[in-house]
Amino acid sequence: MELKVPQTLRLEHVELREELYALTKEDNDLGIAARDLMELFYMHAIKEEERVLPALEALPFLAEGKITDSMRFLKDIADDLKGGLYGELFEDHKAIVASLKNIAQSALDQGRKEVVKFVERFILHAQMEEEIFYPAARMTADYFQLLMKCRTDSD
Incomplete structure (x- = not known):
């Protein structure tokens, strides 16, 4: 078994991509x-x-004290996040939010409130990742490493 993105998050990304893709088809500033x-x-x-x-x-598995072989991948995630990926993701978000603001301005100019609502939802998604998902991923990876160290030390 391999760790995957939880389905709820994966579906949210798919939905954002689909809505954004539809906007790319427009032949105007918004597009x-x-x-x-x-x-x-x-x-x-x-x-x-x-x-x-x-x-x-x-x-959820770690919260129950369960460890699976697929969790060994968490060490790579922890290393990536500590090695600069964490900051890189935040920098990406700055560029994404700036781009979203351009979309919102074009939408406002065209009187397209539904697009402005999409932008607001997208920005909230980015904030949720920064405030909850990234720290949770980092803590999960760190906690796994701590559990593995404790197991090794007790052997």
Whole structure:
């Protein structure tokens, strides 16, 4: 078994990508801004989905004191997060939010309130990742390493 992004998070990313992709088809300032964001978000989401968010799938198991072989991947996640990925993700978010603000401005100029609501939801998603998911992933990975060390020390 391999750790994966929890389905709720994966579906939220898919939904954001689909809505954003629809905006990229527009032949106006909004479409241009959406295409710029799509490139940023795509690369950022790969980092999250491959190198951070899978840690969250282990969280319920660790809360129950259960350890599986797939959790060994948590050491790599902890190393990545401590090695600069954590800051890199926050920097990505700054660029993503700036791009989202361009989309919101274009949407406001066109009177497209539904797009502004999409932007607001996207920004809240980024904030949730920064405030909850990234720290939880880091703590999960660190906790796993601590458990493994305790097991090794008690042997």
